Structure formats: structure tokens, C-alpha cells
Amino acid sequence: MDIRPILFTLRKHKLTCCLLVLQIAFTCAIVCNTIFLIGQRLDRIHIPSGIAERELVYVELSNIGGRTDGMARAAQDMAALRQIPGVTVVTLPNEMPFDNGSNNMDVRTDPNQRVATLDATQYFGENLVKTFGVQLVEGRDLLPEEYVDLTDVFTMLANKQYDKLPHSTLITRDMAERLWPGQDPLGKQFYVGPGMPFTVVGVMANLIRPGRDRMSNGAGYSSVWPVRLTLEQGDGYILRCAPEDRDRVLKAALEKLRANDPNRIVTAKGTMEEHRHEFFQNDRAMAGILVGVCIALLVVTALGIVGLASFWVAQRNRSIGVRRALGATRGNILRYFQTENFLLTSMGIGLGMVLAYGINLFLIVHYELPRMPALYFPVGALILWTIGQVAVLGPALRAAAVPPVVATRSV
Amino acid sequence: MLGYYVDLAVRSLKRSPGLTALMILAIAFGVAASMTSYSVFRAVSGDPIPWKSAHLYVPQIDMWGQKGHRDGSSNNDPPDAMDYLDAIALMRDHRAKYQSAMYAISPSIVPPDASKHPINVGGHAVYSEFFPMTDAPFKYGSGWSSAEDTQRAAVVVLNGEINQKLFGGGNSVGKTVNIDGKDYRVVGVLDNWSPKPVFFDVVNTGGFTTGHEDVFIPFLRAIDIGMPNNGNTNCSEIPKSSGFVGLQQSTCVWISFMVELDDKAAAAAYREYLDGYARDQKQAGRFSWAPNNRLRDLHEWLDSEHVVPSDTQISLVVALGLLVVCLVNTAGLLLAKFLRRSSEIGVRRALGAPRMAIYTQFLIEAAIVGLTGGVLGLLLTWIGIHSVSWVLPKEIASLARLDIGLLLLTLLVAVVATMLAGLYPTFRASRVQPALQLKSN
Numbered sequence: 001m002d003i004r005p006i007l008f009t010l011r012k013h014k015l016t017c018c019l020l021v022l023q024i025a026f027t028c029a030i031v032c033n034t035i036f037l038i039g040q041r042l043d044r045i046h047i048p049s050g051i052a053e054r055e056l057v058y059v060e061l062s063n064i065g066g067r068t069d070g071m072a073r074a075a076q077d078m079a080a081l082r083q084i085p086g087v088t089v090v091t092l093p094n095e096m097p098f099d100n101g102s103n104n105m106d107v108r109t110d111p112n113q114r115v116a117t118l119d120a121t122q123y124f125g126e127n128l129v130k131t132f133g134v135q136l137v138e139g140r141d142l143l144p145e146e147y148v149d150l151t152d153v154f155t156m157l158a159n160k161q162y163d164k165l166p167h168s169t170l171i172t173r174d175m176a177e178r179l180w181p182g183q184d185p186l187g188k189q190f191y192v193g194p195g196m197p198f199t200v201v202g203v204m205a206n207l208i209r210p211g212r213d214r215m216s217n218g219a220g221y222s223s224v225w226p227v228r229l230t231l232e233q234g235d236g237y238i239l240r241c242a243p244e245d246r247d248r249v250l251k252a253a254l255e256k257l258r259a260n261d262p263n264r265i266v267t268a269k270g271t272m273e274e275h276r277h278e279f280f281q282n283d284r285a286m287a288g289i290l291v292g293v294c295i296a297l298l299v300v301t302a303l304g305i306v307g308l309a310s311f312w313v314a315q316r317n318r319s320i321g322v323r324r325a326l327g328a329t330r331g332n333i334l335r336y337f338q339t340e341n342f343l344l345t346s347m348g349i350g351l352g353m354v355l356a357y358g359i360n361l362f363l364i365v366h367y368e369l370p371r372m373p374a375l376y377f378p379v380g381a382l383i384l385w386t387i388g389q390v391a392v393l394g395p396a397l398r399a400a401a402v403p404p405v406v407a408t409r410s411v
Numbered sequence: 412m413l414g415y416y417v418d419l420a421v422r423s424l425k426r427s428p429g430l431t432a433l434m435i436l437a438i439a440f441g442v443a444a445s446m447t448s449y450s451v452f453r454a455v456s457g458d459p460i461p462w463k464s465a466h467l468y469v470p471q472i473d474m475w476g477q478k479g480h481r482d483g484s485s486n487n488d489p490p491d492a493m494d495y496l497d498a499i500a501l502m503r504d505h506r507a508k509y510q511s512a513m514y515a516i517s518p519s520i521v522p523p524d525a526s527k528h529p530i531n532v533g534g535h536a537v538y539s540e541f542f543p544m545t546d547a548p549f550k551y552g553s554g555w556s557s558a559e560d561t562q563r564a565a566v567v568v569l570n571g572e573i574n575q576k577l578f579g580g581g582n583s584v585g586k587t588v589n590i591d592g593k594d595y596r597v598v599g600v601l602d603n604w605s606p607k608p609v610f611f612d613v614v615n616t617g618g619f620t621t622g623h624e625d626v627f628i629p630f631l632r633a634i635d636i637g638m639p640n641n642g643n644t645n646c647s648e649i650p651k652s653s654g655f656v657g658l659q660q661s662t663c664v665w666i667s668f669m670v671e672l673d674d675k676a677a678a679a680a681y682r683e684y685l686d687g688y689a690r691d692q693k694q695a696g697r698f699s700w701a702p703n704n705r706l707r708d709l710h711e712w713l714d715s716e717h718v719v720p721s722d723t724q725i726s727l728v729v730a731l732g733l734l735v736v737c738l739v740n741t742a743g744l745l746l747a748k749f750l751r752r753s754s755e756i757g758v759r760r761a762l763g764a765p766r767m768a769i770y771t772q773f774l775i776e777a778a779i780v781g782l783t784g785g786v787l788g789l790l791l792t793w794i795g796i797h798s799v800s801w802v803l804p805k806e807i808a809s810l811a812r813l814d815i816g817l818l819l820l821t822l823l824v825a826v827v828a829t830m831l832a833g834l835y836p837t838f839r840a841s842r843v844q845p846a847l848q849l850k851s852n
Contacts, residue, residue, distance in 0.1 A: 015835070016750075019743035023736055030732040037725065062519065062531055101643065154653025193649050232639075265519060265531045289448075289799075293729050296444055297736060300437050304740035307433040311747045367725060 006340050013312075017344060020308055024348025024384060027301040029355035032380035033363065034294045036372045041287040045280045047219055049097050050172070050206030052133025054243045056272035057250045058096060059257060060236030061264045070230025071149055073261070078126075080256040081237055086245040087253075091132075092234040093125035094150075094227075095210050097272070098279035099235065102211030105223075109179055111195035118178055120171070120221035121209035124150065126228055129170065131240045132207065134224075139186050139202030142168060146226040150233050166226045168201040174220030176203055212279075236268065246271050298383070302391040309337065309395035313402075320399055321406030330400040337396035338389065345388035349381045356380065412768075413775070420776035423752075430748060431780065434741050434829075438784025441737025442825050443791030448730035450796055459606035463546060464709040467610075468507075468670050468678060470685055472497050473703035474662050474692075475647040489703055490645060491716065492614045492664035495634075502538065506684045507670035508677070509544035512630055513537040514666050515615045515642035520626075521589040522577060532573060533641070534626035535612060536633030542568070542599075544671045545611055552584035552599035555629060563632040567595040571603035573625040588626075591638065595628065610709060612667040613716045615642030640665045682706045734828075741780070742832035749773060750839060760845035769841040777833025778826055785825025792821060 010017050074092055081090045095103055106116035128134075129141050146166050156164045176185035189197045207222040209215065237257075241249045250269060257264065313320070320333055356377065363369040424431040460467070473489035474497055493501075498512040513535045521529045541547075542554035547568075555566045567588055574583055583597045605624060628638075637655045642665060650661035658665065672678045682704070689702030707715060756769055 013747075015839075016743055016746050019739055019746065023739040023743065026732060026736045026739065030729060030736070034729055037729075062517070151653060154650070154657065157649050158652040158657070263529070265529055267531055290729065293444055293733055296440050297733050300440050300733070300737050300740055303433050303437060304743060307430055307740075307744045308747055311430065311744070311751075315751060363725070 003339060003343065006336065006343060010340070010343070016308065020304070020344055021348045021351060023301060023304055024345055024388070025351035025355055027297050028349050028352025028380050028384045029359055030297055031294055031383060032352070032356040032376050033359050033372065034290050034297075035379065036360070036376050037369075038287050038290050038294070039376075040369070041283040041290075044215075045283050045287070047208065047215075048206060049208040049276070050132075050134055050204065050220070051097055051208070051272070052240065053272045053276060055133060055240050055246075056131070056238055057241070057246050057253070058236050058238045058268070058270065058272065058275065059250070059253050059266060060268040061231060061257060062267045070232055071151075071228070074229065074231050074234070077231065077237065077257060077260055080260055081239055081253055084239070084241075084249055084252045084256065086241045086249055087239050089127050089131045089240050091125045091127045091130075091238050092229055092231065092236070093123055093128050093238060094229055094233065095121070095123065095235050096238065096275065097132075097208045097210055098276045099210035100212060100279075102209060102214050104209075104211075104214060105192050107175075107179065108191045111191045111197070113191075118175065118221055119214075119217055120175055120223050121211070121214065123207070123222060123224045124227035124229055125234065128224055129204070131238055133240065134207050135205040136170070136202050137173060137205050138184075139170075139200070141202060142170065142224065142226040147228050148226065149228050150230070153227060162196050165196065167197070167199050168226060169198045170202040170204055170224040171200055172204045172207050172220050172222050174206070174218065175222065176200065178218065178221070238272075298387055301384075302387050305341065305388055305391035306394060309341065309392045310398070313337070313395045313399040316399075317402060317406060320402045321404055321408075324402065324404035325407040333402070334396050334400040337392055337399055341388050341392035341396075342385070345385055349384050352380070352384070353377055412771075416772045416775045417779070419772055420779050423776060424779065427748070430744060434744050434780050435784045435787060437737045437740045437744075438781060438825055438829060439787035439791055441734040442785060442788030442821055443795050445727075445730040445734040446788070446792040446821050446824075447795035447799060448727045450792075451799060459608055459610045460546065460709070463671075464610075466671050466673060467544070467709040468672055468681070468706050469709070469712045470501065470668055470670060470681070471705040471707070472501075472685065472689060473700065474664075474698070476698065476700045487703065488715075489705060490647075490664040492643070492645065493666045493668050494662050494664050495659040495666060496662075498666040498668055500688070501668065504684070504688070507672055507681055509540040509671040510669070511538040511541035511544060512666050512668050513541060513612060514630075514633070514640050515612060516626075516628070516633060516638050517641035518591045518626070518638060520573070520577070521592070523587075523589070530576070532625035533623050534570075534628070535624065536630045536638065537627050538630050541611070541627070541669075544669065545606075547604050548602040550600045550602040551582045552597070554627075555598050560629050560631060563635050564629060565593060565595045565632065566598045566629065568599040568601060568627040569597055570601045570605075570623065570625050572623060574600045590626065590628070591636075593636070608713065608718050610713065611669055612642070613713065613718055614667050634659070642667075678706060678708075734824075738828045738832055741784075741829055742835070745777060745780070745829075745833045746835065746839075749833070749837060756841070757845045757847070766841045770837055773837040773841075774830055774833060777829050777837070780833075781826040781829025782822070784829065785822040788825055789818065789821050 078090045078092060081087060095101065103122050104119050105122055106119050108116050125131075126144075126147060129136065146168050148166050153165065156162070171179075171185065179185065179190060180188055185200045185203055188200050190200070191197055204222070204224070206220055207224070208219055209222045237253065239249055239253055250271070254266065254269065257266075323333065324330075356372070360369075360372045364371060471489040471491060472493065474494055475490055493512065502510065502512055516534050516536050517531060518534070519529045519531050535541075539555050539557045539560050542549075547554075550571065552568075554568060555564060559566055567590065569577070569583065569588070571580075574580060577583070577588065578586065583600060586597050587594045588597060589595075609624070639655055640658070644658065644663050644665040646661065646663035648662065650657040650663060652660065670681065672681055685704040685706060686702040689698060689704055692698045693700070693702070759769065
């Protein structure tokens with residue numbers, strides 16, 4: 001199809017065309033970036049945790065006043081919780097995945113290294129690997145005889161008895177790969193604090209770290225240590241059971257804990273799935289808002305195209321009639337308007353790509369967002385072309401329906 | 412004359428109802444989306460204490476030195492909270508008009524009625540000057556005295572909600588509350604005070620939390636009885652001894668600090684004092700680095716702590732983009748519509764209408780579109796703000812409200828934007844040569 005007559009016509013409506021192109025360009029730029037932002041949220045929401053999320057329930061408690069026999073009381077609580085039918089294993093960790101607070105350390109591969117290689121979270125707690133259902137890919141789990149009480153750890157640190165500290169630790173594959181790329185991490189040592197060496201005895205497939213603010217540093221940089229806690233030092237009890245038993249187990253756990261000591265307050269309870277859901281609430285909300293804005297934007301642009309196209313069709317009623325009278329088929333007229341729209345949309349998309357890149361740069365500079373992958377550009381273009389063609393179809397069909405006889409009227 | 416123009420405009424709009432509806436819808440959409448985002452944005456970034464925020468400052472002292480700073484933090488900023496030693500030293504020196512160290516606590520309250528369960532509450536351990544500094548509104552009583560600070564008196568200021576729970580909302584000043592097993596005398600009751608963001612302790616609350624500020628007790632007393640810190644603790648090295656006492660002797664940071672300074676001169680003097688303090692510490696051998704302090708006013712502080720979620724800012728940018736697209740859209744449609752009416756303008760001009768009259772007529776038509784779009788947009792904004800609570804977390808959504816100011820702004824934006832959009836077409840239309848138009852018919 002010859003596009004020269006179309007271009008010639010469009011030149012008669014310079015400003016209107018410019019506005020339409022501008023609108024399409026803006027829409028294209030914003031849609032590209034919005035889809036990118038939505039994708040980022042979804043990636044974050046669906047991040048794999050490496051734990052048996054569907055099999056965990058938790059209870060967080062708070063004591064009234066201080067207690068001295070913390071260790072014995074925690075052991076008593078856990079023994080009671082283990083007796084609940086359906087519960088396979090129980091732990092009292094210092095932190096949970098999808099918590100907002102977190103316990104972290106700087107890790108060096110050389111004690112004299114000035115800048116730490118990475119920072120990773122530290123999980124403490126007996127039976128933590130088994131309870132969380134974390135998969136060990138290499139080495140072994142921590143042994144019961146390796147465990148020490150956190151209170152003793154503090155004493156050892158205070159007295160500088162670093163050699164008495166437990167030396168074994170488990171790390172994730174992500175962390176191992178970052179510390180010693182391409183090497184076998186088993187038996188390797190890393191250094192924490194004032195050059196204290198620790199040995200990797202096992203490698204976990206994956207274990208997500210808590211803390212929204214820390215996730216960008218490496219969501220899978222986690223380590224597990226042979227340290228036992230009291231309830232005050234810990235985050236709360238985590239119980240593992242079959243997914244269908246969770247409600248019953250949670251109820252039973254609350255009863256057992258109340259029976260052990262009625263003077264405690266349950267500060268939080270629920271399943272790990274709920275905990276994860278809550279953690280990503282913000283991201284889901286943001287994705288929702290962005291999808292809403294995106295749809296509104298496309299609808300408005302589509303309506304704008306419909307409006308202008310209808311307008312032009314009405315305006316050119318007579319010339320369409322003349323063309324029909326001179327032998328143009330309905331198809332010719334239809335294609336004329338479709339091509340016209342395609343041209344305008346393409347111009348808009350061209351300009352929009354430049355704008356999209358600009359907006360992305362702006363977001364990179366101001367909001368520390370990553371660069372948008374090139375894939376998003378053709379996606380945006382495709383959406384705009386489709387919207388344009390769909391929007392123009394109605395007015396174009398109406399134009400095609402103009403009978404040739406119109407040419408003879410109104411003169 | 413105005414009535415006549417309005418009549419003309421309505422007739423013209425009625426002639427192409429589809430196009431008119433499109434323009435109105437586009438404006439309504441754009442206005443609603445951007446206004447909804449704006450109200451959320453304003454709710455989050457709103458100044459919690461506008462009359463005073465320029466006088467409130469947060470000092471930061473570098474007690475960690477270069478080695479303690481997180482690798483990759485480019486600006487060499489000192490820690491954003493304080494350790495116990497320095498906080499106490501600053502309190503002792505007492506160089507600002509008002510100052511208070513504070514930390515988050517989460518004690519349990521045992522209700523006087525034995526049949527009721529103990530409740531877990533949130534709050535802060537603060538100094539007496541905290542109350543005049545933050546202008547906390549008292550319903551009954553007042554804060555405690557500075558003498559009671561040093562006496563480590565067992566006194567408490569309750570917030571409205573917990574007072575409602577414990578004492579049915581009555582004047583409870585002088586009554587006793589059992590906190591963590593010890594009796595405290597109520598000296599004041601606040602009037603449901605919950606500033607958003609929680610400006611006095613951003614470090615521990617992130618600015619927004621669903622947690623409540625239920626109780627305030629004297630700082631030194633909380634330290635004395637070992638009431639644990641319920642907020643964040645950051646350490647550059649492991650504390651030398653364990654527990655809460657070990658924390659107090661360490662360089663771990665866990666205390667928020669705020670001062671009130673009357674003017675720029677006072678702020679400069681305080682900055683001088685901080686540097687002097689750091690130099691003294693260096694001489695004493697505690698620090699081995701040059702003074703590296705900050706004294707940010709409340710605005711700079713909230714900004715440096717990223718209290719406004721970047722999500723909200725991005726959504727505002729996106730929504731503004733939507734408004735722009737809608738306005739461009741309307742401008743295009745208005746242009747097409749107005750330019751088509753050259754012959755009508757030709758007739759009116761030939762009959763003696765001055766350019767001004769044409770301008771008035773067409774701008775009124777544009778304004779009617781804008782106003783209708785604005786009113787519809789207002790309706791959509793109302794729906795939008797109500798549905799925000801469906802998607803946004805409670806603590807932020809509850810802040811997003813449609814108020815009168817926003818309402819007027821919405822209408823104004825719609826009308827002004829459409830009139831601007833209608834200006835060029837009107838300019839073009841009024842330039843039409845009457846003779847030319849008449850001839851062509």
C-alpha cells in the first residue's frame with residue numbers, strides 16, 4: 001500500500017497528529033517502565049525460600065518480668081511441643097525467614113582483608129535445619145555435641161576465649177559460591193569479627209535471609225550456627241508438621257505453652273505461609289496499583305485513538321465517498337485507516353522508546369533500580385500496536401461502510 | 412452573555428456526545444489516578460510536626476571510625492543511632508534547649524483487674540524534656556520533672572488508648588499502673604498521640620508501624636531496672652560482656668537522640684560542640700579518627716533515613732505520567748473538535764463578534780468539559796482512596812484521606828488543565844479569516 005497519500009493527509013493535521021503521537025509515546029514509555037516495575041515486584045514476591053513453608057507454624061511469646069532459668073524452661077517447652085501428635089520436630093531460632101529484623105555479620109575470607117566479602121545472616125537454634133526442611137547438598141548437619149548456649153558464647157567472647165567457641169557452621173550454596181567461586185567450600189574457613197575463624201561443615205541448597213533491607217545484599221546469604229537460645233533470646237517456637245495438621249497443631253501448641261507457664265503473652269502466631277504473605281504485602285499492593293495505572297493508561301489511549309479516528313472519519317466522509325465512487329473497495333478504505341493508525345503508532349513508539357529509556361535512567365539514578373532489560377521495549381511496542389489497531393477498527397469499519405453515493409450529495 | 416455562551420457550549424457538546432464523554436472520561440481518569448497517588452504520597456511524606464520540624468535536629472556521632480562503616484556506604488555517614496556512653500555524655504552536657512535520648516521498650520502491663528490478661532504494650536524510655544520538645548499533647552497532667560529523671564522515679568505517661576483500656580479513659584493522674592511487675596505512678600495522659608511518621612524514633616520504627624506508643628517512662632529508670640531494648644541494635648564489634656549491661660558498655664548503637672535548637676546560630680554552636688566532643692574523645696584515646704559528626708534537621712533526617720517509601724514516589728511519577736497522557740488526549744480531541752467549527756466561527760466573526768468573544772465562548776466550552784471531568788474525577792478519586800485500603804498496608808492506607816484542600820486542588824487541576832488544553836485550538840479557531848470560511852460554503 002502506498003503510504004504517500006496518507007502522509008500527505010496527515011500533514012494537514014500536524015498538531016492533532018503530533019498530540020496523538022506524543023500521547024502514544026508517553027503511554028509506551030510509561031507502560032514499558034511500569035511492566036518492568038511490576039515484574040520486579042513479582043520476582044521479589046516469588047523468591048524461593050529453601051524452607052518447607054507449607055509445613056511450619058510458629059508461636060512467639062513474651063515473658064512478664066525477667067527469668068533466670070531460661071535454658072531449662074526452653075527445653076521444657078520444646079519437650080512439651082514435641083509431644084503434640086503430628087509434630088515431627090521443633091526449634092527455637094533467633095530469627096525467622098520473612099521477619100523484618102535480622103541478625104547479621106560481616107564475612108571475610110582472609111582475616112586481614114580490609115573490606116568484607118559479604119554480609120550474611122546468622123541463624124541459631126537447635127534442630128533448625130531439620131525443622132526448616134532446608135536441604136543439605138554437601139557435608140553434614142551440625143552435631144548435638146557441637147551446640148553451646150548463647151549466654152556461654154557471650155562469656156567466651158568477653159573473656160577472649162575464642163578457641164572455646166563452636167567452630168562449625170553451615171552456609172548456603174549462594175554464599176559459598178560468592179566466598180570461594182568454583183571451589184569446594186567444605187572444610188574451608190571464613191573469618192568473622194576480630195579474625196575469628198569458622199569452618200564450613202555443610203552446604204545448604206538455599207535458605208532465605210530475613211529483613212527486607214538486607215535482601216538486596218544477597219537474599220540467599222545465610223549461615224546456621226550451633227548455638228542454643230533461651231526464649232528471651234529467641235524469636236519464638238517453630239514447629240514442623242504435615243500441612244493439613246497446621247491449625248490443630250497450632251492450637252495444641254498454644255495450650256501446651258499456656259499449661260507450662262500461664263504468665264506469658266503470645267505476641268504472634270500463625271503459619272509460615274501467612275508470615276510470608278504478610279511480608280510481601282507491600283510488594284503485592286504496589287504491583288496491584290501499577291497494574292491498575294497501566295490499564296487505565298492503555299484504556300485512555302485507546303479511547304483517545306477511537307475519538308480522533310471517529311472524528312477524522314466523520315470529517316472525511318465526503319472524500320471517502322468520492323474514493324469509493326472512483327472505484328476504491330471497502331477493503332481499501334479499511335486498510336487506509338489501519339495503515340494511518342499504524343504509521344502514527346509507530347512514530348509514537350519510536351519516540352516512546354527513547355522516553356522509556358530516559359525514564360529508566362531517571363529511576364536508576366533516583367531510586368536505585370536496575371537497568372531495564374531490552375526485552376521490555378518490544379513488549380511495550382507490541383502492546384501499543386495491538387491497542388492502536390483494536391481501537392481504530394471501529395471507526396475504520398464505519399469509514400468502510402460509507403456508501404459511494406455520499407460523493408454526490410451535499411455538493 | 413455568559414449564559415448564552417454556556418448554552419452554546421452545551422449545545423455543541425451535545426452534538427457529539429461520544430466525543431464529549433471521551434474527553435470527560437479521560438480527564439476524570441487522569442485526575443483520579445494522580446490525586447489518589449498524591450494523597451497517599453502526602454500521607455506518607457507529610458510533616459508530622461510542621462510548626463517545629465525546622466528546630467528539631469538529630470545528632471550523629473562517629474563512634475565506630477572508618478572500619479566500622481558498612482562497606483559500600485559511600486558517604487562515610489556515622490551510625491544513625493547512638494551508643495549508651497555517648498548518649499549519656501550528650502545528655503549530661505545538656506547543650507541544646509531541649510534534648511532527649513530514647514529507646515524503644517515493650518513491657519507488659521498487668522491490669523488491676525486480676526481476671527484480665529496481662530497486655531503487651533509498646534513505648535519509649537525518654538527524658539523529661541522529650542515532652543516539651545515534641546509538643547506531645549496532654550489530656551491530663553503533664554510530663555515528669557528533670558528531678559524525677561535523675562531520681563529514676565517510677566512514673567509513667569500513658570497514651571490515650573491504653574488509658575482507655577486501663578482506666579476507662581478517665582483522669583488517671585496519680586493512679587498506679589503495674590508495669591513488668593513494678594508499680595508506676597501515672598503523671599500524665601496523652602491525647603491519643605500518634606504522629607506519622609514516628610519522627611522521634613525513625614531508626615526503630617522505620618517511620619511507620621502499626622505498633623502503638625502506649626507508655627513513656629524515665630530513661631534512666633528503664634536502664635536501672637534493665638528494661639531491654641525492643642528496637643534495633645547495630646554493632647561494629649561484639650560486646651565484651653553479655654546482656655543488657657554489656658550492651659551499655661559496648662559501642663553498639665541502639666539509642667535515638669533528638670535535640671531542639673532555636674535558630675541557625677544555635678545549630679552551628681551545637682555542631683561546634685559535637686566536634687569538640689569528638690576531639691575530646693580522640694584526645695582521651697577513645698576515637699582514633701577525626702571528628703565525623705552530622706547534625707541533620709528533621710526534614711534532612713527523614714530524607715536520609717528513606718522514610719518515604721520509594722514505592723510511593725514511583726507510583727506518583729507514574730500517576731503524573733497518566734495525568735499528562737490524559738491531558739494530551741483531551742487537547743487532541745478538543746483541537747479536532749474546535750478546528751472543525753471554522754465555518755461557525757466564520758459566521759460569528761462576519762456578524763461582528765470580536766476575537767475576545769470567540770475566546771470566551773470556546774474557553775467556556777473547554778472549562779465545562781474540565782469541570783465535568785473534574786467532578787467525575789473527584790468521584791473516582793473518592794472510590795480510589797477507599798480502594799487503596801484494599802491493596803496498601805493498613806498503616807499507610809489509613810493515612811490516605813480525601814480532604815477539602817485535595818478536593819479543591821482536584822477541581823482546579825482539572826479545569827486549568829483543560830482550559831490550557833483548549834487554549835491552542837481556541838487561538839487557532841479565532842485566527843480563522845471570516846471571509847475565507849464564508850466563501851467555501
